[in-house]
Amino acid sequence: MGFNTSLSGISAANADLNVTANNIANVNTVGFKESRAEFADVLNSTGYGLRNNAMGSGVRLTNVAQQFSQGNIDQTGRSLDLAIEGEGFFTLNMNGTRVYSRAGNFQPDKNGYVTNPQGARLQVYSPSADGTRFDGALADLRLLSSDSPPRPTSRLELAFTLPANTKEPTIKPFDPASSNSYNFSSGGITVFDSLGVGHVQTSYFVKTATPNEWEVYNFVDGVPVNNGSVPADPDATPPLPAVIGAPTRLEFSESGALVSPTDGKINLGTFTPSTGAGQLTMNLDISGSTQYGEKFNQYNTGQDGYASGKLNEINISEKGVVYARYSNGVDVALGQVALTNFNNPQGLLGEGNNLWSETYASGTPRTGAPDSSDLGQIQAGSLEASTVDLTQQLVNMITAQRNFQANAQMLSTQDQITQTVINIR
Secondary structure (H helix, E strand, O other): OHHHHHHHHHHHHHHHHHHHHHHHHOOOOOOOOOEEEEEEEEEOOOOOOOOOOOOEEEEEEEEEEEOOOOOOEEEOOOOOEEEEEOOOEEEEEEOOEEEEEOOOEOEEOOOOEEEOOOOOEEEEEOOOOOOOOOOOOEEEOEOOOOOEOOEOOOEEEEEEEEEOOOOOOOOOOOOOOOHHHOOEEOOOEEEEOOOOOEEEEEEEEEEOOOOOEEEEEEEEOOEEOOOOOEOOEOOOOOOEOOEOOOOEEEEEOOOOEEEEOOOOEEEEEEEOOOOOOOOEEEEEEOOOOEEEOOOOEEEEEEEOOEOOEOEEEEEEOOOOEEEEEEOOOOEEEEEEEOEEEOOOHHHOEEEEOOEEEOOOOOOOOEEEOOOOOOOOEEEEOEEEOOOOOHHHHHHHHHHHHHHHHHHHHHHHHHHHHHHHHHOOO
């Protein structure tokens, strides 16, 4: 019986050494969780089922438990390197099978799918049509390879301050080619047609004889766009010049606030680009503009169109929302990273390659969005380091080695006792 007891001790010490060696070997493995060998004593009962005088029969390995503690977060600066700060696992699709990982070293494959080094695809919640909600089914994250399409301008914003003490222009009627026929002009706002080509919208302000009253003429690429305007026709016989339609009348209160147009909006009518793009129908929002006794000032310009854009970068928020950012300033939501947690992570089955799979012991997986419930946040441009403490593992190695030596010595002692008994005459 003593031989078996010593052999069980040697076997346990060897298992402890193997676990320690595996920990040390993975000290630099991304997302690795160190393991711990757990043991229990073996106790035999007597022939009558009594244990009062029973002696122990050694030790046995009961479990190799992975320790799912938080690893250090190391900055890498690479957009598809992801770390989980808190609980949860990345949810991956490995050839139709759901697997889980803490290693976030992802990269796109040849088809644009975001995968781990073994080809398992990162799972995300699909975005809604407007990209504001992520409550759809899980799907493989795929990066867009196409350009961002252009968007034609439909709304412009222009806020300005007109000097209240301005006199009427010296030349009439208004002519954009003559600076003496108008008082001020806007700096120009670039608008975009349906092909993404830019055009410049300019407003010309003309003071009238009536106090607190102005007229504004609007042009795009030198073509009048006020209601009633007729663009030039150089191909006519004889060529016809542009006919400038009625301007928009601006009225201000005695305190300088804009009172007309009452809604603060000017209908610019339609503009037909020479690029072959569709007609532009635009409104100019001038609400917030004022008339004060100071110099002309233009501010708060903007419009809602943009040109086509090239993909600049992928950005992932703490809540796991994946954005494709384009050179035209457009952000497109591609999905939200799905994290999964378990009641008993130690019950997961290690599959190798930094992957785990669900088991009965782990419990049912709970999948959700990052930074919700018991799920951690996503740190983009970072990786979670191995949880192995090399110093502690070296101490464990020495301890296991001493245990191995002690049990081997006990085995040698048992052998000597046996030899002594054999040699009794």
